[in-house]
Amino acid sequence: MTLTIEQKINQLRAELHQHNYNYYVLDNAVISDYEFDLKLKELEKLESENPQFFDANSPTQRVGGEITKNFKTVAHKNRMYSLDNSYSKEDLLDWEKRIKKILETEEINYTCELKYDGASINLSYEKGVLVSAVTRGDGFEGDDVTANIKTIKSIPLVLKTPFVDSFEIRGEIILPLKGFNKMNEERIEAGEDPYMNPRNTASGSLKLQDSAEVSKRPLDCLLYQIVADKNPNKTHFEALEMAKKLGFKIPNTIQICSTINEVFNFIEKWDEERLQLPYETDGVVIKVNSLSQQDELGYTAKSPRWAIAYKFKTEQESTVLNEITYQVGRTGAITPVANLEPVQLAGTIVKRASLHNADQIEKLDVRVGDTVFVEKGGEIIPKIVGVDLNARPLNSQPTVYITHCPDCNTELVRTVGDAKHYCPNEYGCPTQITGRIQHFISRKAMNIDGLGAETVELLFKEGLIHNYADLYELRVEQITPLERMAEKSAQNIIVGIQKSTEVPFEKVLFALGIRFVGETVAKKLAKHFKSIDNLMNATFEELITVDEIGDVIAKSVVDFFKNDLNNDLIGRLKKYGVQLEVSAESQEGKTTILLGKIFVVSGVFTHFDRIGLKKSIEDNGGKVASSISKKTDYIVAGENMGPSKLSKAESLQIPIISEIDYLKMIS
Ligand code: AMP
Ligand code: ZN
Numbered sequence: 001m002t003l004t005i006e007q008k009i010n011q012l013r014a015e016l017h018q019h020n021y022n023y024y025v026l027d028n029a030v031i032s033d034y035e036f037d038l039k040l041k042e043l044e045k046l047e048s049e050n051p052q053f054f055d056a057n058s059p060t061q062r063v064g065g066e067i068t069k070n071f072k073t074v075a076h077k078n079r080m081y082s083l084d085n086s087y088s089k090e091d092l093l094d095w096e097k098r099i100k101k102i103l104e105t106e107e108i109n110y111t112c113e114l115k116y117d118g119a120s121i122n123l124s125y126e127k128g129v130l131v132s133a134v135t136r137g138d139g140f141e142g143d144d145v146t147a148n149i150k151t152i153k154s155i156p157l158v159l160k161t162p163f164v165d166s167f168e169i170r171g172e173i174i175l176p177l178k179g180f181n182k183m184n185e186e187r188i189e190a191g192e193d194p195y196m197n198p199r200n201t202a203s204g205s206l207k208l209q210d211s212a213e214v215s216k217r218p219l220d221c222l223l224y225q226i227v228a229d230k231n232p233n234k235t236h237f238e239a240l241e242m243a244k245k246l247g248f249k250i251p252n253t254i255q256i257c258s259t260i261n262e263v264f265n266f267i268e269k270w271d272e273e274r275l276q277l278p279y280e281t282d283g284v285v286i287k288v289n290s291l292s293q294q295d296e297l298g299y300t301a302k303s304p305r306w307a308i309a310y311k312f313k314t315e316q317e318s319t320v321l322n323e324i325t326y327q328v329g330r331t332g333a334i335t336p337v338a339n340l341e342p343v344q345l346a347g348t349i350v351k352r353a354s355l356h357n358a359d360q361i362e363k364l365d366v367r368v369g370d371t372v373f374v375e376k377g378g379e380i381i382p383k384i385v386g387v388d389l390n391a392r393p394l395n396s397q398p399t400v401y402i403t404h405c406p407d408c409n410t411e412l413v414r415t416v417g418d419a420k421h422y423c424p425n426e427y428g429c430p431t432q433i434t435g436r437i438q439h440f441i442s443r444k445a446m447n448i449d450g451l452g453a454e455t456v457e458l459l460f461k462e463g464l465i466h467n468y469a470d471l472y473e474l475r476v477e478q479i480t481p482l483e484r485m486a487e488k489s490a491q492n493i494i495v496g497i498q499k500s501t502e503v504p505f506e507k508v509l510f511a512l513g514i515r516f517v518g519e520t521v522a523k524k525l526a527k528h529f530k531s532i533d534n535l536m537n538a539t540f541e542e543l544i545t546v547d548e549i550g551d552v553i554a555k556s557v558v559d560f561f562k563n564d565l566n567n568d569l570i571g572r573l574k575k576y577g578v579q580l581e582v583s584a585e586s587q588e589g590k591t592t593i594l595l596g597k598i599f600v601v602s603g604v605f606t607h608f609d610r611i612g613l614k615k616s617i618e619d620n621g622g623k624v625a626s627s628i629s630k631k632t633d634y635i636v637a638g639e640n641m642g643p644s645k646l647s648k649a650e651s652l653q654i655p656i657i658s659e660i661d662y663l664k665m666i667s
Contacts, residue, residue: 005046009053012043016059017158024154024220025249048593051634051665052655057129057150057157064151064211065667066660067547071143071207078168078227080122080136082302083115083285083309089264092286095308096260102305103293110257111237112266114274115283115309116222118174119203121149126166128159135206145206149173151215156247163246164230171223171248175202176279179218189442190510190518191331193420198280210548213520220279223248235289253277256289271312275346283311314375317350318388319343321370324355324399326406330435331515332423334402334412336361338372338384346376354381357419358401369393407431427565433467434460436513440468444519445511446500450492458482468511469569471497472576501577505531508579512570514560516553524548525557531581532570536561593666594622598631602645603638605659613659620666628654636662 003011019036023029029036044060047053055061086092100106120136133149135142149155152173175183175198183201184194195201205217226239233239237256244250253270257263267284274281288294288306297305320341327335336355343350353374355361364387366372371391376382404411405423407430412421423429437456441448448471459465464478474497479490503511506526510519517525528546529535535557543554560566574580599617601610601624608616613636614624625632628648635641635649635656649656657665 005050006053009043009046009050012039012046013055013058013158016040016043017156020059020062020153021156021160021247025247048665051597051657054657054661054664059157061157061664062151062153062215064147064213064215065664066147066211067209068145068147068211069209071145073137073141074132074134074144075141076122076134076137076139077124080120080139080142080170081299081304082139083307084300084303085283085309085311087311087313092260092263092308092310099288099297099305102297108293109235109289110260110263111235111240111254111287111289112257112263113224113254113285113287114251114270114277114281115285115311116172116174116224116251117199117280117282118172118222119199119206121145121171121173121206121221123149123155123169123171124166125159125163125169128162130155130157135203143207147211148206148208148214149221151211152219152221154249155221160247161245163242164228164232167226167228167231169223169243169248170225170227171221173202173206173219173221174198174279175205176218176220178278183217186444187518188329189439189444191329191333191439191513191515192518193333221249222279223250224285231291234291236287236291236294237289239291257286267310274312275315281312282314283309285309315346316373316375316385317343317345318371318373318391319350321366321368321372321384323368324361324366326402328405328407328423328429328431328435330432330439330513332426332429332432334405334421334423336401338366340372340374343374345374345382348376350374350376350382352381353384355384358414358421359419361399361401365398367392367396367399369396405429427467430460437465437468437471439513440511441471441500442511445507446503447507448493448500449496450489451496455482455485455493467569469572469576472501472572472578501579503579505579505582508573509535512560512566515556517557521549521553526582532574533581536567536570594620597622597633599624600626600628600632600635600645602635603641605636605638607659607663613662616666628652634662 016036016039019029019031019039040059043058047058047060084095086095096108100108122134122136122142123130124132124134130146130150132144133146134144137143150157177198180195180198180201187194202219205214205219208214223243224240225236226233226243231239233242237254240250240254255266257266263286270281270284286308288297294304294306299305321338322341323339325337325339327337329335336357338353338355340351340353355366364384366384366387369392371388372384373386373388374382375385401421402412405425408423408425408428410423410425410429413424414421423432426432434457437460438453440446441451441456456465459474459479459482462482464474465471474494476487476490476494479485479493480487506523509526509532510517510522524546525535529538538557540554540558543549543557544551570580594617599622601613601617605613617624628635628645630652632652632654635645635654636659637656638659
């Protein structure tokens with residue numbers, strides 16, 4: 001039996017939902033990434049050829065693309081309370097006493113869960129399908145972030161088995177440490193400041209306007225409570241077990257405890273073992289397990305009486321600050337580094353900690369010789385959180401921030417509103433010069449095989465290169481005499497450099513190392529301006545009209561091209577054959593996605609004007625007709641669609657789609 005297209009699409013969707021579940025929830029993939037991609041591509045193709053089967057919850061929708069300018073505020077159906085905190089065994093014993101008194105029983109079981117450190121979220125499901133995701137906000141109302149949440153692959157869009165018609169489930173959006181550290185490595189590569197911690201980054205991600213951007217962040221969602229009018233479960237633990245079966249990610253660290261002593265054991269165990277977890281936790285949440293007992297206990301003005309959080313003390317150690325040194329980044333940004341008397345902290349020996357910038361030093365009033373408190377969260381680099389003033393030596397002197405570059409001795413500058421000091425000697429400061437070349441050759445930029453960071457330093461020291469354009473003039477016989485350099489590796493370097501002339505324009509643009517132009521911004525700029533010449537000629541005003549390009553980036557781009565040295569380098573790159581414009585096919589921005597389809601456009605739109613929408617349909621292979629007939633495939637309707645068109649469309653049963661649906665069709 002052959003499947004109809006609709007059946008084939010549904011089958012692929014179900015399969016891909018299951019593979020997502022295996023991979024992201026169970027952490028147990030059964031097919032390779034490659035096979036997964038093939039299936040996803042197949043589904044994408046079928047969906048775009050048959051847009052009548054569009055489904056907002058298809059696995060293809062995980063990549064995002066919807067832009068939210070202002071998040072809608074929506075009221076919670078059930079208030080999202082906060083939790084009372086406790087910090088000691090005594091606090092917990094007091095809590096137990098209080099609830100025993102209200103319940104008039106000694107028989108209480110508890111569920112212990114970790115307190116996941118992220119941003120809370122309320123997911124609503126109707127008839128087995130995710131319909132909305134709202135942040136906690138003030139507990140009464142929050143922001144609708146559904147489009148962003150849908151990109152998180154461990155959140156089921158469609159449930160494996162049906163549950164009651166409608167219910168809510170609550171959890172925490174977290175950014176696991178591995179992903180967080182990787183994001184930071186990439187930011188540092190792009191010359192940007194690293195994010196401070198996973199929690200803020202997770203909650204910041206939920207409010208990004210571009211859901212495609214969110215889909216790239218390795219976010220995860222751990223669930224901890226079901227809210228349903230008709231909950232078939234008797235206990236909280238059972239409810240979570242059921243949620244697990246429905247396809248949600250429930251950590252298996254949860255445990256039932258039948259006495260408060262078992263609760264203490266749970267806390268002690270995780271206070272130690274939490275450092276091995278893939279995500280951050282700042283405590284334990286203890287909940288009365290019986291749902292009827294929960295009902296009986298109810299809520300105070302702010303929090304449930306049936307639950308309490310126990311906060312871990314953060315790992316903190318004190319040690320002596322021996323010296324403050326200063327690092328120069330490739331953009332000239334100066335970072336002060338605390339060199340510490342080595343101290344054991346959270347399982348590792350800490351010798352250095354970031355001091356971030358001059359303000360931070362002033363705020364903490366840290367001085368050489370001070371005994372400082374060091375903390376370590378999930379970040380790669382630990383941080384100094386305070387000074388033990390009682391231990392300050394008598395002869396202590398306030399820290400005077402450096403005024404000149406530690407590398408080239410140029411006077412540092414600091415612009416208003418910028419926390420960092422910069423070395424302005426962009427083209428003479430050795431660290432900045434090699435840093436820029438190292439960035440140029442890096443994997444996400446020109447990806448020059450065979451050439452590493454150390455070789456760049458060596459080539460610079462030997463006077464063979466002074467900038468990235470010089471790379472293209474290197475010859476094998478210049479490289480071979482260098483220390484530890486075999487003829488073969490020298491040849492590889494030259495081949496790698498030559499091959500980099502095929503790297504597409506967007507990567508070249510990223511490679512140039514324009515401040516604030518990271519990978520994503522480079523893509524946006526390349527797509528919009530299409531060539532380096534257009535970008536060079538763009539004014540500040542033109543630049544800020546581009547989606548996501550703000551004042552800071554625009555100014556940085558304009559400044560970059562104002563500099564003759566840069567223009568000179570670009571002129572040379574052109575000569576060597578480096579790609580400085582987008583390729584012909586992507587240049588035209590044309591596709592055949594809508595081939596053979598006839599559209600009628602009606603109403604007022606937000607993303608397009610009418611002419612723009614018609615052009616977009618034609619650019620993607622579709623046809624635009626002026627009136628509705630039996631031949632019409634789709635009506636793209638904006639605000640205030642004409643009533644006669646509406647009734648005609650309805651009588652001929654022609655699908656009416658929104659602008660957003662249209663955008664999804666062509667994306
Ligand atoms: P607080 O923000 O300190 O009032 O703590 C309450 C918040 O802890 C809730 O809004 C949740 O977002 C979060 N939380 C993290 N893990 C859990 C958990 N296992 N159970 C309940 N709440 C949790
Ligand atoms: Zn310098």
